[in-house]
Amino acid sequence: MKKIFNSITIFAIATLFLAACGSAPSGGDGALNVLASTTFLADIAQNVAGDRLKVESLLPIGSDPHSYQAAPADVAKIAESKVLILNGLEYEHFIEPLLENTGGERLMIEATTGLNPKEDAGSEHGVDPHMWLDPNLVITYVENIRDGLIQADPASAEIYKANADAYIAQLKELDKWIVEQVDAIPADRRLLVTNHEAMGYFADRYGFEVAGSVIPSFSSNASPSAQEMAGLIDGIKKLNVPAIFLDTADNDVLAKQIADETGVMIVADLHLESLTDGAPAPTYIDMMKDNVSKIVEALK
Ligand SMILES: [Zn+2]
Incomplete structure (x- = not known):
């Protein structure tokens, strides 16, 4: 008791x-x-x-x-x-x-x-x-x-x-x-090529064209065919795409191959799917601001 x-x-x-x-x-x-x-x-x-x-x-x-x-x-x-x-x-x-x-x-x-x-x-x-x-x-x-x-x-x-x-x-x-930030990018350079198809909604809202993606899928968990790679390389050359944007978590092997053939710049430090521990993306709003700053810097 x-x-x-x-x-x-x-x-x-x-x-x-x-x-x-x-x-x-x-x-x-x-x-x-x-x-x-x-x-x-x-x-x-x-x-x-x-x-x-x-x-x-x-x-x-x-x-x-x-x-x-x-x-x-x-x-x-x-x-x-x-x-x-x-x-x-x-x-x-x-x-x-x-x-x-x-x-x-x-x-x-x-x-x-x-x-x-x-x-x-x-x-x-x-x-x-x-x-x-x-x-x-x-x-x-x-x-x-x-x-x-x-x-x-x-x-x-x-x-x-x-x-x-x-x-x-x-x-x-x-x-x-x-x-306001995106306004600094000339209209003909508002082109997004990303690792996988992640930025469609962003592009729609802020007036970008999605010119292609290394992995033609809504998931990073896929891979492109040789034909798809060749098509993307052609597209990048034709449209004079300034940059390929990757998430920090992405494998950059294919993007580097594309850069070797086209001279396109690689921006490999976007945060599209995760926050970071401290700067630059400790919150969702910080994550968006950091991504937009890097996109504007590369395309303006
Ligand atoms: Zn994704």
């Missing part, structure tokens, strides 16, 4: 201690455990959650979700989550088998819900998931995340609404800033 009493006392003290910590974000006991599939989504969601919740990223910084191989620890992280935020549109191809093997119940939020994706019938990955590279589409991400967090934690609804409004204002500022 005494032993049970002691346990209750310890529990009571622990509860008091947690209460004393007040509004400090915590993914631990008692708090809603919110997990996002990858780093930039965790940052976007954290802006909506504010001080109420800590949003963790399942994937570590620097990983490419297209080619990510799940680790056993990922199953445990998902099992503990009460809210799981995904981009959707087949971006998290690794998640389906994990969810099948995971117990517990959680609210799933697909950030792209309600948006119309670009389709490519010839691609192995039928739809283009890279909607976050247009900040205007990220406004919908924020609204979906806000509505999901309110569903999971109705008591904090007003806080999530206010946080979402404030972050949407920042996204609109970011959009304006990008339009």
Whole structure:
């Protein structure tokens, strides 16, 4: 009997201690455990959650979700989550088998819900998931995340609404800033060649033409045929494409071959699929600004 009493006392003290910590974000006991599939989504969601919740990223910084191989620890992280935020549109191809093997119940939020994706019938990955590279589409991400967090934690609804409004204002500022920056690029040099087809939404919004990609797929997890490579080299020569843009996580072997044949410049340090630990892309907004600065510098 005494032993049970002691346990209750310890529990009571622990509860008091947690209460004393007040509004400090915590993914631990008692708090809603919110997990996002990858780093930039965790940052976007954290802006909506504010001080109420800590949003963790399942994937570590620097990983490419297209080619990510799940680790056993990922199953445990998902099992503990009460809210799981995904981009959707087949971006998290690794998640389906994990969810099948995971117990517990959680609210799933697909950030792209309600948006119309670009389709490519010839691609192995039928739809283009890279909607976050247009900040205007990220406004919908924020609204979906806000509505999901309110569903999971109705008591904090007003806080999530206010946080979402404030972050949407920042996204609109970011959009304006990008339009101003891109203005420095002459119209005939607004050409994007990337490693895989990642920048279609960005190109649509900011008046670029996607002149080709090293890997003609919506995923980095594919490879081009010799014929496709030859076609791209021709296109780069014809259009006088100034640069090929790669993500830091991309393999640059094929891009270098193309550069050898065409003289095109390679910009190999964009951050399209992951934040960085500290500068230059510790947040989604920083990531976009860093990418745009590098694109403008190369094309202006
Ligand atoms: Zn991608």
